[in-house]
Amino acid sequence: MELDILKRLTLINRPLKMPQPVDGRKSLAVNRDGRKWKIRKVKELKGMVWHQELGWGSVEAVARYHTSKTSHLCKGGAESIAYSFAIRRNGQIVLCNDLKKATWSQGYKGRKGDENAEFLSVMFEGMFHGVHVTDSSAGEPNDKQIIAALTLWQVAKELWGWEENDLYGHYHMGKPACPGDTLQKVIDSIRVNYTEEKPTTYNFSLVKDRQQALIDLGFLKGNADGIWGPMSKGALIKCQSKLGLVADGVWGPKTASAINKSLQT
Ligand SMILES: [Zn+2]
Structure with a gap:
């Protein structure tokens, strides 16, 4: 770093x-x-x-x-x-x-x-x-x-x-x-x-929250079951590449911030 x-x-x-x-x-x-x-x-x-x-x-x-x-x-x-x-x-x-x-x-x-x-x-x-x-x-x-x-x-x-x-x-x-x-x-x-209008900030501390975000954005189908398997990871990679991020399937701060923004628009 x-x-x-x-x-x-x-x-x-x-x-x-x-x-x-x-x-x-x-x-x-x-x-x-x-x-x-x-x-x-x-x-x-x-x-x-x-x-x-x-x-x-x-x-x-x-x-x-x-x-x-x-x-x-x-x-x-x-x-x-x-x-x-x-x-x-x-x-x-x-x-x-x-x-x-x-x-x-x-x-x-x-x-x-x-x-x-x-x-x-x-x-x-x-x-x-x-x-x-x-x-x-x-x-x-x-x-x-x-x-x-x-x-x-x-x-x-x-x-x-x-x-x-x-x-x-x-x-x-x-x-x-x-x-x-x-x-x-x-x-x-x-x-x-x-301090201009700041809409809801989503909290992604739980796997379920991350899955729900991917579902809401249309990258993941089904329900948020709280188990991070290949389907979830695959959905995250798709989402990352759509958002112009490094598509590595890792939920880092940049990914969280970009997904947060997408959810708000
Ligand atoms: Zn000082």
């Missing part, structure tokens, strides 16, 4: 004349004795959260700090920087960690379960104006950073089959200053666009 994302970003960046993304996993500071991140299932990530550095250092400096013994994150420092991606001032996207590492404690009380496991965290280099940011050096994210972040968001959204309101700022999770007023406007505007 990591390399797929970098490859997609490279292709998009070329005509945009943006700096090519880099894999920082080998070059950023690590602490072998530091607190280990929990491991999560990459496919089950629910969205992306934007953060700001709240400083004028660099992704390298943040990595050195998070892994240092004096890090505020945890005693003895963390094993690596606490973000999945970072965006430099020149618009370069840096992959900071394996995505399976649940890197950041966001303290999100509104959501059950382990909030660390659920999101891709992205940090913008810089110190941006926002609630309680009193530092006189505070400025704004620049256009290249915003373009880079939106590109990363689009690529991830497509790969995971996320919707617009799966993009968050740290302010949603209890830190009003993060990622600052400007990025909050960007995030809010993306999320607002989503």
Whole structure:
């Protein structure tokens, strides 16, 4: 997944004349004795959260700090920087960690379960104006950073089959200053666009629900019996190819999202 994302970003960046993304996993500071991140299932990530550095250092400096013994994150420092991606001032996207590492404690009380496991965290280099940011050096994210972040968001959204309101700022999770007023406007505007009429979202957690969807769309005959056999799989393959998806008979997030849309029209 990591390399797929970098490859997609490279292709998009070329005509945009943006700096090519880099894999920082080998070059950023690590602490072998530091607190280990929990491991999560990459496919089950629910969205992306934007953060700001709240400083004028660099992704390298943040990595050195998070892994240092004096890090505020945890005693003895963390094993690596606490973000999945970072965006430099020149618009370069840096992959900071394996995505399976649940890197950041966001303290999100509104959501059950382990909030660390659920999101891709992205940090913008810089110190941006926002609630309680009193530092006189505070400025704004620049256009290249915003373009880079939106590109990363689009690529991830497509790969995971996320919707617009799966993009968050740290302010949603209890830190009003993060990622600052400007990025909050960007995030809010993306999320607002989503709130236009949203018809029923179908839940396909049961085999029966999946079969019923295929029946409703005319790809499967008979009743939903809850047993996923060759007939069901064959129907799904037909449905996938009709919807322009990879026809592999696997019910992944993209398939679910496309079937959801078809059911609504
Ligand atoms: Zn933050």
